[in-house]
Structure formats: C-alpha cells, structure tokens
Amino acid sequence: MRFEGTLDIAAPRDRVWSFLTDPKQVTTCAPDVQSLDVTDPRHFKVVVRAGVGPIKGTFTMNVEFTELVDQGHATVVARGQAPGSAVELRSTMDLSALDGTRTTMKWASDVTVSGMIQQVGARLMQGAADKITQQVFSCIKAKLEAPVTA
Template identity: 35%
Template sequence: MLQGNHESSRNRPACGARSGAMEIKIEKTFKVNAPIDSVWAFLTDPEQVVQCMPGAELDEIVDERNVRGRVGVKVGPVEARYRGQATFEELDEESHRIRVVGQGMGDGSADMQLAGELRALDDGGTEAEFAAVVNVGGRMAQVGSRLIKFVSDRLFQQFVSRVRSELET
C-alpha cells in the first residue's frame, strides 16, 4: 500500500468540494521489464512521461518540481481540454516514491492528487503502483463516473503500453 505524507494535499480544498464536481479514484499496478533505476528516471522526467500520455502536451518546465501543460480527453460525446500545472510534491529517489498534484482549467476544471511507488522485482523488473484522486467539474462531470472510469482505464493502458515500449527495448 502506498504511504507518505499527504498533509499538504489535505490542507488544500479539493475541487470535489465545489458544486457539481465529480471525484474519480484510480488505483493501478503494472510491471515493467526494466531495472528500477531506469523506470524511476523515466517516470520522473516530465518530457518522457508526457510523450506517453494520450492527449497531453508539455508547455514549460518551470523548475525541477513544477511543469505547465495541456491535456485533452474525450469521454463519450464530451471533449474537454485543460491547461494547467503539476507540482512534484515528493520525489524520494531512495524509496522510489513520488507524489504529484495538478490543477487545470479550460472546459471546466480538474485537479489531481497522485501517489506512486516503485518496487524492484526479483526477476530484474519493476512493479509500479499508483493511486490517484481526480476531481472534474463542468461538462465532464455530467458524463457519469462509469464512462469516465472506462475511458481512464483505456488511457492508462495506452500509457503503460507506451512506457513499456520505451523501457523494454
């Protein structure tokens, strides 16, 4: 199970507290047939990660902890584009833990809190475990959580496939 100090995230009001917002919880684990140090370096490099995220574009690396970009997603009949920023609140290379928060505005609003942890496997591969809470408001919140969950699962599978193709070659 993921652990870590989530205090700064707890003190910030969640987007879900706003009227009409929807909270989506995502928990995923996947394996990459690559050493943990290679996976860590890849997943903590915004330029590498954004190339694997469907619909995402990196606009600016502000500093080593803050990035700005855009993401677009289509869920059923609703297409939404967001412009925002993400902050790496925790990057613990020794324990291979990461915590990221992001906020975006555009066709509604969105915010995200993500915690991740990597574990070295006996076969030389790496297990990655991620848990995220995403809050969406506006038209996207009207689509329905089941459809959003279905699309988020599909996007996650595409992300993992792209990460593996980069690291397992």
C-alpha cells in the same frame, strides 16, 4: 474516482524512476500533448487534449511533483482547466526492484473532474477516466520496455 494497479516493468528501477520523474519523458505518455513548459524539475505546465470520441476537452494542466523519495516513492498533483470544467489528478507511485532488470510499480490515482464535463459525461466518466489512465500506464510500460535506441 480512484484507479490503481500494479505493473511489472522489464526495466531497472533507476531507469523507471528517471522516466517517471522527468517531465519531458513522462509527458510523452500523456494523451495528445499540445505543449509542454517545464518551470523547474518539480513543476511543469502541459496542455493536453483528452476525451473519448467526439467528447474532447483541451486541458491546461499545472503539474507538481509533491514527493520524490529515494527513487522509490513519488506523488504528483496535476490541476487543470478546460472551459466550464476543472480536473484534478493526484497520483502516487511506489517502485520496488524485483531484480536488476525488473521493477514493480504500484500506482494509484485519484481523479476529480468538475463542471460541465463531469455533469454531462457523468454517465461515461468512470469508463473514460479508467481508459485514459490505463492508456497512460500501458504507454509507460511499453516505452520503458522498448529497446533503448541511441
């Protein structure tokens, strides 16, 4: 499943970049984080609970920033497992500054879900993955546009 979109974020590009590439910050927008373990700036492990309604899986995700280029282009690969299921997420993000205070982010995510969740939930997978992805990105936008607190 591929999802993509463009976000106009009322925040300068360097701020958007540092948020997106900081495991501690970006995972605040992941669904229901149970734990976060940062290995190095490019690698971290996060445990999330994701799903819709009563269907929920606990996913242990190994995340790697595979490309980080000039505060403008990033790719991230996240791979994880829940019992009987596996998930892989490959995302690209391209930032361009509209002006000093606004940034356009083009993003695309390829989500692959395998195993029991995919089989039983195939009927609802597209909707659920779409929803979770939208939530993540609208959270990113909201957090970046929120007034910076000390």
